[in-house]
Amino acid sequence: MTDGALREPTFLILTALAARPQHGYGILLDVEEISEGRVKLRAGTLYTALDRLSADGWVAVDREQVVDGRLRRYYRLTDEGAARLEIEVQRLRSQTRAAERRLRLRPAGGTA
Amino acid sequence: MTDGALREPTFLILTALAARPQHGYGILLDVEEISEGRVKLRAGTLYTALDRLSADGWVAVDREQVVDGRLRRYYRLTDEGAARLEIEVQRLRSQTRAAERRLRLRPAGGTA
DNA sequence: CGGTATATACCGATCATCGGAGCATTGCAA
DNA sequence: TTGCAATGCTCCGATGATCGGTATATACCG
Numbered sequence: 001m002t003d004g005a006l007r008e009p010t011f012l013i014l015t016a017l018a019a020r021p022q023h024g025y026g027i028l029l030d031v032e033e034i035s036e037g038r039v040k041l042r043a044g045t046l047y048t049a050l051d052r053l054s055a056d057g058w059v060a061v062d063r064e065q066v067v068d069g070r071l072r073r074y075y076r077l078t079d080e081g082a083a084r085l086e087i088e089v090q091r092l093r094s095q096t097r098a099a100e101r102r103l104r105l106r107p108a109g110g111t112a
Numbered sequence: 113m114t115d116g117a118l119r120e121p122t123f124l125i126l127t128a129l130a131a132r133p134q135h136g137y138g139i140l141l142d143v144e145e146i147s148e149g150r151v152k153l154r155a156g157t158l159y160t161a162l163d164r165l166s167a168d169g170w171v172a173v174d175r176e177q178v179v180d181g182r183l184r185r186y187y188r189l190t191d192e193g194a195a196r197l198e199i200e201v202q203r204l205r206s207q208t209r210a211a212e213r214r215l216r217l218r219p220a221g222g223t224a
Numbered sequence: 225c226g227g228t229a230t231a232t233a234c235c236g237a238t239c240a241t242c243g244g245a246g247c248a249t250t251g252c253a254a
Numbered sequence: 255t256t257g258c259a260a261t262g263c264t265c266c267g268a269t270g271a272t273c274g275g276t277a278t279a280t281a282c283c284g
Contacts, residue, residue: 092204092208095146102127154273158232
């Protein structure tokens, strides 16, 4: 659980759920917004990830609604999931700091 | 080249090379240090990644030495590789900020 | 004499993600 | 009224970075 790095889609899905529960399609749109349009999740990626994250106990089904004959399944971040996301944020912070520090040390105008 | 997210090992390899050229085994040790002991690269991962990054033009062979009858192949980060790493750092910064913002909005004591 | 450190190479397995197709409903535009 | 986009979930094969392990070789330590 404190294991390896999360992949970008997984990280963004957890982030999308951090503030409030959302249903699949809502997560899809939110991830696109969070990533400033860079990441457009495939439906398969999203629902597969949601199943996996549920099995891991990081997200859970919050409730289900039917709106206009279409099912909406809402997911929420569990406390465990929030803890995992916080660990991930720490890891990313520390590693981006290391990368910046080293980039600054880089001798300018290296031979490409 | 401005594409998807880098995986953690790839990011750390580029970071290890950001300040100065290093040979494979040196990168292996450096990555472990940068990641505070969390990431111990498999030899296969490292050399495969180095080949791939060379093909992408992000790293290049700097020089080769023979020390104690053992080959040392030094790699350096190219300007293109440094630019890619900087983009990655920006991306990570923006996404960690988003995650932190949302975690702060999270209603405390949610049902686990 | 055996194990650990140094150093690189190669190989099959794993698994998250990609890229698509499929199904069903609503609403808008041609 | 036909067609296409948006909404919403499901399933499937392909891809590719990483993992885990093996191999090879030298040097040094106990």
